[in-house]
Each structure stands twice: as C-alpha cells, then as structure tokens.
Amino acid sequence: MALETLSPDWEFDRFDDGSQKIHAEVQLKNYGKFLEEYTSQLRRIEDALDDSVGDVWDFNLDPIALKLLPYEQSSLLELINTENKVLNKVITVYAALCCEIKKLKYEAETKFYNGLLFYGEGATDSSMVEGDSQIQMGRFISFLQELSCFVTRCDEVVMNVIHQLAVLYTSNKNAPKIIETSGVHFQTMYEHLGELLTVLLTLDEIVDNHATLKDHWTMYKRLLKSVHHNPSKFGIQEDKLKPFEKLLLKLEGQLLDGMIFQACIEQQFDSLNGGVAVSKNSTFAEEFAHSIRTIFANVEAKLGEPSEIDQRDKYVGICGLFVLHFQIFRTVDKKFYKSLLDIGKKEQRMDKFSEDLSNRCNVFIQGFLYAYSLSTIIKTTMNLYMSMQKPMTKTSVKALCRLVELLKAIEHTFYRRSMVVADSVTHITQHLQHQALNSISVAKKRVISDKKYSEQRLDVLSALVLAENTLNGPSTKQRRLIVSLALSVGTQMKTFKDEELLPLQVVMKKLDLISELKERIRTQCDCCFLYWHRAVFPIYLDDVYENAVDASRLQYMFSALRDCVPAMMHSRHLESYEVLLECYDKEIMEVLNEHLLDKLCKEIEKDLRLSVHTHLKLDDRNPYRVGMKDLAHFFSLNPIRFFNRFIDIKVYVTHYLDKTFYNLTTVALHDWATYSEMRNLATQRYGLIMTEAHLPSQTLEQGLDVLEIMRNIHVFVSRYLYNLNNQIFIERTSNNKHLNTINIRHIANSIRTHGTGIMNTTVNFTYQFLRKKFYIFSQFMYDEHIKSRLIKDIRFFREVKDQNDHKYPFERAEKFNRGIRKLGMTPDGQSYLDQFRQLISQIEASEYDQQWVQGISQLAKRSDSRLSKPVLKLNLKLPFWGYGWERSKSSAL
Secondary structure, three states: OOOOOOOHHHHHHOOOOOHHHHHHHHHHHHHHHHHHHHHHHHHHHHHHOOOOOOOOOOOOOOOOOOOOOOOOOOOHHHHOOOOOHHHHHHHHHHHHHHHHHHHHHHHHHHHHHHHHHOOOOOOOOOOOOOOHHHHHHHHHHHHHHHHHHHHHHHHHHHHHHHHHHHHHOOOOOOOOOOOOOOOOOOHHHHHHHHHHHHHHHHHHHHHHOOHHHHHHHHHHHHHHHHHHHOHHHHOOOHHHHHHHHHHHHHHHHHHHOOOHHHHHHOOOOOOOOOOOOOOOOHHHHHHHHHHHHHHHHHHHHHOOOOOOOOHHHHHHHHHHHHHHHHHHHOOOOHHHHHHHHHHHHOOOOOOOOOOOOOOHHHHHHHHHHHHHHHHHHHHHHHHHHHHOOOOOOHHHHHHHHHHHHHHHHHHHHHHHOHHHHHHHHHHHHHHHHHHHHHHHHHHHHHHHHOOOOOHHHHHHHHHHHHHHHHHOOOOOHHHHHHHHHHHHHHOOOOOOOHHHHHHHHHHHHHHHHHHOHHHHHHHHOOOHHHHHHHHHHHHHHHHHHHOHHHHHHHHHHHHHHHOHHHHHOOOOOOOOHHHHHHHHHHHHHHHHHHHHHHHHHHHHHHHHHHHHOOOOOOOOOOHHHHOOOOHHHHHHOOOEEEOOEEEOHHHHHHHHHHHHHHHHHHHOHHHHHHHHHHHHHHHHHHOOOOOOOOOOOOOOOOOOOHHHHHHOHHHHHHHEEEEOOOOEEEEOOOOOOOOOEEOHHHHHHHHHHHOOOHHHHHHHHHHHHHHHHHHHHHHHHOOHHHHHHHHHHHHHHHHHOOOOOOOOOHHHHHHHHHHHHOOOOOOOOOOHHHHHHHHHHHHHHHHHHHHHHHHHHHHHHHOOOOOOOOOOOOOOOOOOOOOOOOOOOOOOO
16 A cells, blocks of 8 residues: 555656666675685584594593403393203303402402502602601502401412312212213413412512612511500500501511412411312312313414514413412423423414415404504513613614504504494404304204213213303403313314314404403503613604604504503502603603703704704805704604693694894894794794794884883983983983983984973973072072172173183183182082082083973974874073083083
C-alpha cells in the first residue's frame, strides 16, 4: 500500500548511484575471504586428525603415545580350562608362580634397584652439614623395611617353586603321581626361578658396592647409642627404642651383610613332619640339572651372535640355579661347572648383519637386536672401566657416546613410525599364531591317530588342546606363558618331529618379541645408567662443538639424559626426590652452558666482528689453510626438551648477541652503525633474527629542560659558563671526561614540548634570581673600601684618557687587583674581585638564558612551523655595568 501512494514525481527522482553494487561487491569479497580461511582451517584440522599410517611422530613433542602391549582380562582359571582337571591344576599353579616372579622382578627393577642406587646422591660432601647423614638414613629406614618384606616374599616364592617341582618330579614310588613326567620338562619354570635369583644377586651387589649407604648406616647406629643413653633428651620413649634397635639389627643382618642370596638358597627346603622331601629326591635332582644344562646350551649358542636377544641376561640366573642345585643336593657336575666358568672367556662377535630382511617382522626384530647389542656394548664397556678404576680415553668416550646416540635413534625411529608399528604388530602376531597353530594341529592329529591309550598320551593331547585354545586370542603375557607350559607337556613322546619342533620354538620366540616389542625396545634403549657416567658429558659436548655438522645428534643425547629422571624419582633419602632432580638439572645445564652454548656465543660474536672489520689487518682467515666450522648447523636444530624447559640454541645465541650489542652501543653510541651491520650479517649468515637497539646515533637532542633550569636557576648559573662566540652554555667542571652543553636546539626542544606558555615561568624565575643578585651587586658597590678605590680610579681615568686614547692602562688594573687582594682572600684563594666577577657571570648567564627563550618563543609565534630545525643566531650584546676597563682573558665570560 505504501508503494501505491508514491507520486510519479518521486518515481522520477529515484536514481541508482552505484552504491548498492559497490556494497554487494565488498560483501562478496569478504565472504570469499572467509571461505578461503575456513577451508584452510579445515584442511589443517584434517591433516592433524589424519589416520594415515605413514605419518611421522615426534618423540619430544607428542602429548600421547601408543601402548601396544595387550591386556588380559581373563583370569588364569578362566584361561586354563580343559577336561583334564589334574593338568589344569598343574598348569595353573606353575603359571601363577611365574606371574608372581614377573611381578617381583618388575618391582625390584623399577623401585628397589633405583632406591638403593640413588641413595646419597644430590648432596655433595662440601655442602653436607653434620647430622645430614643420619637424617637421610632416618628417611631411608622405611624403604629398607619395604625391601625386607620384598626379600622375605622372594624367599617364600623360591621355596614354593622348589616344593611344587619336587612334588611333581618325585622319586618316591609309594607317592601317587600327579601326571606322567617322563619326557616333560618345565624349562619355563626354571627360567623364571633363575630371574628371581638374579634379582637377589643384584640386590647383594648393589648393597655390597654402596660405600655411602654403609657409612651412613654406621653413623646412624652410633646415633642410636647416644639416644639410648638419654632417650628423654630426644623425646623418645625408652620402651619403643629397644624394638626399634631389634628391627635395625634384623635389617642389617638380612640386607646389608651381603647375605640376601645366600640366605635364600640356605633355606630348609625339606619340610618337617613328613612333608615334601627335596634333598633326597633323585628324580627332581636329575630334572633340575637337566633343565640347567638345557638353558645353558641355549644361552651359550647365542652369546655373541648377531641374533642374541636376552641370552646374556640369563647367564646370571643360570649361575644362581647352579648354586641352588648344589646347596640342595650337594652334588657337582665338574664338567658342566668348567663350561659355566669358561663362558666368560668367549669373545663377542661384532659382525654386522649382512642379510636384508624382507618382511616387517624381521625388520622389527633386527631393530631390537641392534638395540640389544648396542646396549650391551655400552653398559659392559663403561662398567668395566669403572670396575677396573681405569680412565677412558677421549676416543673411547666419543665412540661410546656415538653408540648412545645410535641406541636412542633406534628408539626414536620406532616411536616416529608408531602408526606403522601399530598397524603391523597385530597382523604379525596373528600370522605367527597361525604358524604355531598349524604346527600344533599337525602334532595333535598325529597323537589322535595313535589308538593306543595311556595317561601320558592323554596328558599330551590335553596340553596340545590347551595350547591351541590359548593361542586363539590376543597375544598376552599370560596366554604365551600358558602355551609355553603346555608345550612342555605336549612335546613329549616325540609328538613333534625334529624338523618341526625347532621352527615352532622360533615362531614362539618371535611371538614373544613382537607382542612385547614396544616394552622391550624401551627397556633396551633405556639409558638411565648414564647418570653414573655423566662425567663423559663435557667431552661429548666438546666433540659436538668441534664437529658442528653433526649438531643434530644433541637431541639423542638429551633424550638419553632424560631417561635418568624416572629412576631418580624413587629416591627416598632426601626430603623430596625433587631435590635430587634439581641438582641433576643444574649440573647438566652448567656443563651445557660452559662447553657448548657460551663457546658458541663467543665464536659467533668473534666471527661477526672479524667479518665487519675486514679492512683492518687481521690474522689469516683462509678456510683452506686455517680451517673453519660451519656453526650455522646449530641454529637449524629444533628446541631440545630437558626437564620442564626447551633449550633453543638459536634463541639463546640471539639473546646473547642482542644483549651484548645493546650494552656496547650504549657505551659508545658512535659505533651504532658497526653493530647494525653485524646484526644484518648475523641474519644473512646464520639466520638470526635480531632486535634493533633503537638507540640514538650520537647524543640525546632533548638535553636539559628549560623548566628544570628555571626551577634550579641558582644551580645552573653556578655550574655553567657561557661561550659568547659559539653562544652555548658549557658545564664548568665534571666528574667524568665529558662536559654537558646547552645550545639553542635544546631550548627549542623544550618549547616544542611545553609550548610558548613557559615564557611567564621563565621571566618570573629569572627576575626573582636577578633581584637577589643585584642586591648583592649593590652591596658590593657601596662598600667603602671598594667605592673609594673605584672613585680614585675613575678620577685618574678622566685625567689621562686623552693621553691614553681612552684606554685604561693595564698596569693600573694590575695595581687595582693587588689592592683588592690586600682586603682579604677566601679559603679557596679568591679575592673580592674574583667573587664579583662570578656574580656578574651568573647575572649575565641568567639574562642570556632568558633572552634565548624569549627569542625562540617569538620566532615560534611568528611562524607556523614546529621548530623542527631551529637555526637561530641571537645578537646578544654584553651589558655594561659602569666599568671602563676591558675584560681580561682570565675573565669567566
């Protein structure tokens, strides 16, 4: 309806000025820009969330990691479920004992080893206050109590394992047989038992070689004697002191006397009151010895070979089993004993792998084997040097550090390809399980085809069925343990042919490796041992600095140094483990600064200076004769993560140069151009983006402010003199080598800052000052001594002015000065006339300053300019105060 009311005239007046079209184009352009930004943002999100298996993961920056170890949710009773109830019980008992041993071993490696090893660290001898040793040991008592409980539990498990095996392999013909054991060898049980004995031996070695722990223990016991004599002084109840002393005696005898392993093997294994007989069980003794020889044969065959995996670690367990066997049965196989000792003389082969593995499984295993070999070489070499108390040569240190870098490079490679590993491991385990199932299936068919029935054959068949059922599922530790135990029963009676059994064992070993690949890699690449050999770090940094081309290897070394942190967190002797971490962090950073960062900063600064001053006669810098390092490689490194910081070498050097150039420019402003050129050169040569100093090239143009001069005009006129020829004020004296000056530009800058309104302030302050000075002037002129002499001299001048061409004689002036000096002198050697001259100088200086301000202010009022370049020559005339003489050269003006 509104449109219908429009008049034709209005319709005629409407016109299109193009504004709507312009507005629409602007909106379309903004919308297009929005779509482009949104598209790029979606692309970045897609790249971040891409599920491609080819992506590379960053070891230092990734907030999450993949855990490939499968977790078993079923219990052992659920997994071991066959119709053969007796076999179920045997496998269940042995599997439970093996799992218990694994848990004890894990607890020892992660908690008790580290707690003992790091005791006493973080507190230097020079900073130890009397009593700190006792305080540390006091904090450590609870840890020793936990260790005591742990050792007791280990002894109980060893006892249980021996009893369970002795019951199964019994020589008592009257005792009922649980299962037929001829041809059945539970080698897995003995391997696990050897691992537990290795734990006890390791604890003995740590305590035996820990001098600090023993010293602190001795001082703590002495402290208890003092407490025992006067318990009330220490606030301790006497009835609680004796039980505590008994506890300490128990801990000392059990843990600190080197008897952990010996106490375990010297237990009474023969049960009293008609229980389990062990020492007289010849069948068990024979089976025990057979298992030791079998394990030793497998270890000996692989030691030093490229395919060695964990055989070296089992050697200590074999020795422990041998000693345990002798302790129980009191028999020794001298030939085997000699072979056991001779194994230490076998040289390790360092041949590189020559074959090119064709599938991912073998590639992963090869990477693990490399890691194991490198870890063994590093630990063995460093520990041998330390044990023999021999210093390492620099060549050896550099070589070992290279091996550490290679070891961490393997770990980083596996981590960066986590997506590929995760995608491959599942398929590889399924393929290996399929191969194992095929082998077991062939053997099972062979057993079923034999129609002869026996309990032993039934055990074999049940064991093979159990192995098959267990393999049909995820490759968890528990399932693989059950398969290993089941095959110990299932391989008797020549169920497998010789050409079938060995491939099956190889497949099961590969399955163990692939299933625990991530954990095994992490364990083998763990460089926590570097804490005890950190003295090699300065030599390593010097080598990195000299060979700057390989600067990227710093990432691997710091990754190895970070491995020490988790173990140090188990220390208990200090108030908090963070104290130890802080000491370690401070030590590493000080070494890094001294041996790399500071040297790098100085060398870069030196290179920039020499490059800028090539016009000077410098030393020979020809790289073909003197050699040069390309330090730019350090600045291409990504920031290095260490503790809770990132070490950015590029930022560190840039900050150093910025700070140095700025400070030196403030000292000598005329060198600003040189440092600016050095900044540009640093950007071109090293890629260092530096900050401009923003300092003036010479001196500040502002100078003193007019308002400050006026407010303190009495100070100004006493400290500054006026140069009439150049029309500038110059400071009378200074405490340094520079004199401040005030010229027309400074006054102009003040007027530009405050405006012409400062004239009133200037006039008021100046007149107030002149009023005081003129009063002093008049008092001087009316003095009778001065006035009489002046009247006498002016009368003389009038009489002889025609003869002297209206000039006052110099001799008369000297006579006048001598007469004034007779009137008296000030302590600083000035006469009344000298003080009068200073008074006149101050009056003139104040008037000159006022005339400057007035002149420039009037010029500013006449012109619209902002006095950007004030060039003004003021015609200032010397005022005449009634004197007729000419001012001598010694005058202050």
